[in-house]
Amino acid sequence: xxxxxxxxxxxxxxxxxxxxxxxxxxxxxxxxxxxxxxxxxxxxxxxxxxxxxxxxxxxxxxxxxxxxxxxxxxxxxxxxxxxxxxxxxxxxxxxxxxxxxxxxxxxxxxxxxxxxxxxxxxxxxxxxxxxxxxxxxxxxxxxxxxxxxxxxxxxxxxxxxxxxxxxxxxxxxxxxxxxxxxxxxxxxxxxxxxxxxxxxxxxxxxxxxxxxxxxxxxxxxxxxxxxxxxxxxxxxxxxxxxxxxxxxxxxxxxxxxxxxxxxxxxxxxxxxxxxxxxxxxxxxxxxxxxxxxxxxxxxxxxxxxxxxxxxxxxx
Amino acid sequence: xxxxxxxxxxxxxxxxxxxxxxxxxxxxxxxxxxxxxxxxxxxxxxxxxxxxxxxxxxxxxxxxxxxxxxxxxxxxxxxxxxxxxxxxxxxxxxxxxxxxxxxxxxxxxxxxxxxxxxxxxxxxxxxxxx
Amino acid sequence: xxxxxxxxxxxxxxxxxxxxxxxxxxxxxxxxxxxxxxxxxxxxxxxxxxxxxxxxxxxxxxxxxxxxxxxxxxxxxxxxxxxxxxxxxxxxxxxxxxxxxxxxxxxxxxxxxxxxxxxxxxxxxxxxxxxxxxxxxxxxxxxxxxxxxxxxxxxxxxxxxxxxxxxxxxxxxxxxxxxxxxxxxxxxxxxxxxxxxxxxxxxxxxxxxxxxxxxxxxxxxxxxxxxxxxxxxxxxxxxxxxxxxxxxxxxxxxxxxxxxxxxxxxxxxxxxxxxxxxxxxxxxxxxxxxxxxxxxxxxxxxxxxxxxxxxxxxxxxxxxxxxxxxxxxxxxxxxxxxxxxxx
Numbered sequence: 050x051x052x053x054x055x056x057x058x059x060x061x062x063x064x065x066x067x068x069x070x071x072x073x074x075x076x077x078x079x080x081x082x083x084x085x086x087x088x089x090x091x092x093x094x095x096x097x098x099x100x101x102x103x104x105x106x107x108x109x110x111x112x113x114x115x116x117x118x119x120x121x122x123x124x125x126x127x128x129x130x131x132x133x134x135x136x137x138x139x140x141x142x143x144x145x146x147x148x149x150x151x152x153x154x155x156x157x158x159x160x161x162x163x164x165x166x167x168x169x170x171x172x173x174x175x176x177x178x179x180x181x182x183x184x185x186x187x188x189x190x191x192x193x194x195x196x197x198x199x200x201x202x203x204x205x206x207x208x209x210x211x212x213x214x215x216x217x218x219x220x221x222x223x224x225x226x227x228x229x230x231x232x233x234x235x236x237x238x239x240x241x242x243x244x245x246x247x248x249x250x251x252x253x254x255x256x257x258x259x260x261x262x263x264x265x266x267x268x269x270x271x272x273x274x275x276x277x278x279x280x281x282x283x284x285x286x287x288x289x290x291x292x293x294x295x296x297x298x299x300x301x302x303x304x305x306x307x308x309x310x311x312x313x314x315x316x317x318x319x320x321x322x323x324x325x326x327x328x329x330x331x332x333x334x335x336x337x338x339x340x341x342x343x344x345x346x347x348x349x350x351x352x353x354x355x356x357x358x359x360x361x362x363x364x
Numbered sequence: 365x366x367x368x369x370x371x372x373x374x375x376x377x378x379x380x381x382x383x384x385x386x387x388x389x390x391x392x393x394x395x396x397x398x399x400x401x402x403x404x405x406x407x408x409x410x411x412x413x414x415x416x417x418x419x420x421x422x423x424x425x426x427x428x429x430x431x432x433x434x435x436x437x438x439x440x441x442x443x444x445x446x447x448x449x450x451x452x453x454x455x456x457x458x459x460x461x462x463x464x465x466x467x468x469x470x471x472x473x474x475x476x477x478x479x480x481x482x483x484x485x486x487x488x489x490x491x492x493x494x
Numbered sequence: 495x496x497x498x499x500x501x502x503x504x505x506x507x508x509x510x511x512x513x514x515x516x517x518x519x520x521x522x523x524x525x526x527x528x529x530x531x532x533x534x535x536x537x538x539x540x541x542x543x544x545x546x547x548x549x550x551x552x553x554x555x556x557x558x559x560x561x562x563x564x565x566x567x568x569x570x571x572x573x574x575x576x577x578x579x580x581x582x583x584x585x586x587x588x589x590x591x592x593x594x595x596x597x598x599x600x601x602x603x604x605x606x607x608x609x610x611x612x613x614x615x616x617x618x619x620x621x622x623x624x625x626x627x628x629x630x631x632x633x634x635x636x637x638x639x640x641x642x643x644x645x646x647x648x649x650x651x652x653x654x655x656x657x658x659x660x661x662x663x664x665x666x667x668x669x670x671x672x673x674x675x676x677x678x679x680x681x682x683x684x685x686x687x688x689x690x691x692x693x694x695x696x697x698x699x700x701x702x703x704x705x706x707x708x709x710x711x712x713x714x715x716x717x718x719x720x721x722x723x724x725x726x727x728x729x730x731x732x733x734x735x736x737x738x739x740x741x742x743x744x745x746x747x748x749x750x751x752x753x754x755x756x757x758x759x760x761x762x763x764x765x766x767x768x769x770x771x772x773x774x775x776x777x778x779x780x781x782x783x784x785x786x787x788x789x790x791x792x793x794x795x796x797x798x799x800x801x802x803x804x805x806x807x808x809x810x811x812x813x814x815x816x817x818x819x820x821x822x823x824x825x826x827x828x829x830x831x832x833x834x835x836x837x
Binding site for chain 2: 522526541543544545593594597600601604607612613614669670673677813816817819820822823826827
């Protein structure tokens with residue numbers, strides 16, 4: 050912080066005094082500052098904003114305003130599970146990141162992903178009269194639809210960045226197209242998500258560059274991280290009967306149709322970072338059919354343990 | 365630009381962010397000059413514009429390796445609750461500040477020059493549109 | 495480091511003789527002290543480049559850095575439950591809260607840096623076990639209800655402490671606290687709501703809530719620091735307008751608020767001696783175990799070693815990343831300089 054002659058502390062505390070009664074409820078201890086200050090120019094003016102929230106989707110589903118087709122629900126489940134498992138993974142970084150600023154950055158990404166997961170799951174649940182929490186906490190391993198990529202362990206920071214890199218470029222291409230889905234709810238969730246994921250692309254690309262061209266050690270680690278992650282890229286772009294039906298109806302797009310753009314744009318980052326696209330055999334995947342990596346069982350065991358100890362409880 | 369950002373370039377690497385980053389490429393030269401370990405990131409001051417039409421206001425500081433990351437860290441740290449529509453970051457070292465010990469002489473002159481202010485002119489009080 | 499430029503040490507005057515220089519220094523000191531005293535008397539603010547007594551600087555640096563450390567270490571007990579939060583909404587809230595604490599640590603380290611200490615040095619002191627932080631974070635978070643009790647009691651106590659700090663005489667500290675208090679306004683409420691939900695839930699949930707309140711109550715009261723007659727630094731801090739209310743004063747107010755709120759929760763405070771003293775018009779509470787407080791503060795608490803090790807691990811594991819980014823920045827700067835030179 051710097052000596053700010055013109056922005057006196059009175060101006061700042063003044064703006065708090067203006068807000069405190071509405072948001073705090075600690076009226077007992079008065080801030081007691083006389084200065085009024087220009088609160089409109091404050092750098093701490095906070096608002097919740099106005100965007101689509103998971104609660105809005107849940108409400109529409111609950112009141113019967115929207116109801117997904119069986120196919121759309123199954124598809125939303127895939128997207129929701131991907132985002133949920135990734136959020137669960139990323140949440141682990143908060144309090145463990147390489148620098149405090151990065152704790153905050155990864156926290157934001159995790160929260161974005163968790164938000165997308167909640168929206169997609171709330172919508173999917175509409176087909177089976179289940180809530181987001183019933184889907185997240187009371188399904189078993191084989192009932193999850195996440196792709197293997199999202200289940201991969203955090204590893205070191207390089208592995209996490211490698212995974213983020215693939216995820217964000219994939220999700221961006223996907224959500225960008227889904228904004229034009231004939232399913233209005235999928236389109237709306239995607240319109241919110243694509244802007245957030247766009248920032249995730251930037252975050253991962255910035256780090257790919259720095260790790261690739263930082264030190265010898267960081268270059269070695271990011272090269273290794275990308276090799277560890279790359280076998281799971283293939284699964285993201287596999288079409289199946291569900292996606293074909295949905296693509297036909299204009300609800301979704303064939304995953305394979307995202308591949309060219311994904312390759313081109315990730316390729317540009319690889320080129321700038323002077324890295325090779327990893328030449329590793331692809332893993333068969335199977336997450337969309339409920340065939341998962343060994344990791345998922347542990348992720349769910351931890352995520353679900355408390356909710357399952359108290360079935361039917363509300364939190 | 366598509367309505368959902370530019371698909372070709374990730375969100376904040378476009379436009380203003382990049383040009384700002386180019387203008388301040390090095391940041392404070394801590395790694396070359398000081399005896400601090402190389403892994404220590406320099407300090408940046410963050411200024412946030414809370415909405416269009418208002419000035420950027422000092423919000424706080426943070427550490428970042430370079431201007432591009434400082435902007436991103438500032439976005440993540442100082443606009444988590446919708447606080448801003450625009451951010452400036454400045455290497456803390458680049459700020460020149462007036463000397464507080466000289467405030468007597470530095471800021472004395474405007475004191476007492478009340479003829480610079482409208483309130484000084486009382487005879488015209490009550491006259492319309494003046 | 496910018497913060498070094500911002501130190502308030504007056505320039506050594508270049509007098510002809512050493513004696514003159516000494517005289518002048520003494521005179522500058524006296525002028526500085528007089529100005530400082532006037533600022534205190536007017537209840538105005540001291541800014542980083544102002545002259546300030548060495549002891550004031552030292553006290554502030556100690557308090558702000560301890561406060562920052564507390565935020566950072568304080569992330570851990572709650573981060574411990576992010577992966578197991580029992581609903582997705584609670585998971586999001588908890589993540590946002592723990593993330594906020596990283597931000598708050600960051601704001602506070604920045605404020606401390608204006609006093610001439612680098613964040614890196616403060617972090618080194620923390621992981622070397624040389625720095626203190628709020629001892630409450632050395633207790634374990636054992637159940638989900640602890641997320642409620644930490645929010646309600648621990649953040650509640652913290653807010654009581656922090657709201658008056660928004661008026662601390664040191665500008666950067668006060669400004670950091672304004673931002674923190676605004677952001678924290680949701681922290682206590684989310685904790686309260688966790689407990690309320692549990693209290694209105696199944697018998698097992700209610701018991702979980704009561705158990706958590708029982709465990710966190712006394713440590714939360716001790717967050718206000720030792721009793722006034724055993725708190726040697728308090729008087730000076732109040733004279734310097736850093737502290738606005740005494741430890742016991744704040745503690746008593748806090749107890750009063752908790753008495754009200756625990757009724758709404760349908761739970762009880764584990765303290766049969768809580769009462770409002772009509773004579774003093776103050777809330778009173780049962781005796782606190784200050785021996786335990788000192789033990790935990792001295793490093794002999796349930797989680798001291800674990801908390802420090804976790805911070806050390808994150809810092810050490812991140813070293814190569816910080817180095818890589820710094821090296822990349824240096825390379826880019828060199829490239830840029832070469833291009834400019836060529837042009």
